[in-house]
Amino acid sequence: MRDADFFRRWMTTTAAAVEREADRLTELDSPIGDADHGSNMLRGFTAVRVALEADPPTTPGAVLQLAGRTLISTVGGASGPLYGMLLRRTGKDLGDAVEVSDDDLRKALYAGVGAVAQLGxxxxGDKTMLDALVPGVAALSTSYRAAGDAAENGARATVPILARKGRASYLGERSIGHQDPGATSSALVLAALADVADAG
Structure with missing residues (x-):
């Protein structure tokens, strides 16, 4: 069973990963976006870490809902609402339980990813964060590490895809040959989850 501390560590581990990879995310965003994905994600997850430290929620659902609200209020562009929706919906589905099972989390993440798809x-296949999230969450039934690996593979698989949604879609054929930054940051989130699960 997973308690609030597990979810706080997931968010702070994600924040550390985003800090480490912020320059690469911006580099990926430069040719097909606004060259701000790294800085936006860094600002958002830094704020999440601060919010969780200031007033630590006591349930898994509350941790994710606070993280989602913080991202919506601090991250510019499309990333804030989309990541905010992912975490808020996942947290809402977890409810008020003090501990949740791995199966509870998997089902809640499915709901979160579905909400992202609906919002966006x-x-x-559209060259968005869903290209990492959908295979990643599907692989959760195997293991957390499998989920992280599947998300990373999904992000890499966006390179030859023509963007059909988001800022990159405005570029048409020129979007081909670039890895989607949103899929890349989504893979970081699921890799952080795997790291925390592996740590026990």
Whole structure:
């Protein structure tokens, strides 16, 4: 069973990963976006870490809902609402339970990813964060590490795809040959989850 501390560590581990990879995320965003994905994600997850330290929630659902609200209020562009929706919906589905099972988390993440797809009007293959999230969450039934690996593979698989949604879609054929930054940051989130699960 997973308690609030597990979820806080997931968010702070994600914040550390985003800090480490912020320059690469911006580099990926430069040719097909606004060259601000790294700085936006860094600002957002730094704020999440501060919020969780200031007033630590006592349930898994509350941790994710606070993280989601913080991202929506601090991250510019599309990333804030989309990541905020992912975490808030996942947290809402976990409810008020003090501890949740791995199966509870998997089902809640499915709901979160579905909410992201609905909000963004995107599907796997559109060269968005869903290209990492959908295979990643599907692989949770195997293990957390499998989920992280599947998300990373999904992000890499966006390179040859023509973007059909998001800022990159404005570039048409020129979006081909670039890895999607949103899929890349989504893979970081699931890799952080795997790292925390592996740590026990």
């Amino acid at each position: 009007g995107a599907a796997p």
